[in-house]
Amino acid sequence: QVQLVESGGGLVQAGGSLRLSCLASGRTFSSAAMAWFRQAPGKDREFVAAITWSGGRTLRAESVKGRFTISRDNAKNTVYLQMNSLKPEDTAVYFCAARPFADITAIAGDYREWGQGTQVTVSS
Numbered sequence: 001q002v003q004l005v006e007s008g009g010g011l012v013q014a015g016g017s018l019r020l021s022c023l024a025s026g027r028t029f030s031s032a033a034m035a036w037f038r039q040a041p042g043k044d045r046e047f048v049a050a051i052t053w054s055g056g057r058t059l060r061a062e063s064v065k066g067r068f069t070i071s072r073d074n075a076k077n078t079v080y081l082q083m084n085s086l087k088p089e090d091t092a093v094y095f096c097a098a099r100p101f102a103d104i105t106a107i108a109g110d111y112r113e114w115g116q117g118t119q120v121t122v123s124s
Contacts, residue, residue, distance in 0.1 A: 002026040002098040002113045009094060009118030012086055016122070020081040022096030022115060030074040033099040036081045037108055038092035038120075048094070049081060050104035059104055064090075086122045093117040 008020040020036070035050035049070035050059045058070050067086075072079040079096060097111035105111075 002029055002032055002100060004096045004098060004113055004115035006094065006096045006115045006118040009120045011121045011123065014086060014088055014122055014124050016086050017082070017084045018086065018120060020083065020094055020096075020118060020120075022079045022081075024077045024079070024096075024098065028100040029077045029098070031101050032113075033102055033104040034070075034072060034079040035097045035099070035104065035106075035111060036070060036079075036094055037097060037111075038090075038094045039117075040092040043092075045095070045108050046092075047106040047108065050106065051079065052104050057104065059106055061106070083120070086120075088122045088124045091120060091122050093119050 003025045005023045031053050036048040037045050039045040051070045055072050069082040095117045096115040098113040099111045
């Protein structure tokens with residue numbers, strides 16, 4: 001089992017940057033596929049990015065390609081989401097998710113463990 005705590009959200013102007021962190025506890029983190037999802041008010045949860053247990057392969061949503069980068073540090077039990085060139089439409093609660101002993105996917109239902117989320121607000 002993996003417990004997840006996100007941090008790093010906040011208010012930023014359009015064009016700015018933020019780095020989200022997700023600290024994981026539990027022995028299976030280094031064997032878990034990790035992902036970031038986001039949910040804006042009144043909308044469904046949306047896939048943002050995912051990374052394999054080794055960090056050797058990633059997936060990103062088309063809407064964030066060229067702007068967001070996912071990475072992980074297994075020694076620190078942490079996965080990151082570097083967000084650059086932020087837009088007002090990136091405003092959402094961002095969630096970290098884990099899928100132990102499995103490959104990455106873009107489907108929220110495939111991830112078993114979830115954090116509580118961190119709010120990101122981008123002003124125009």
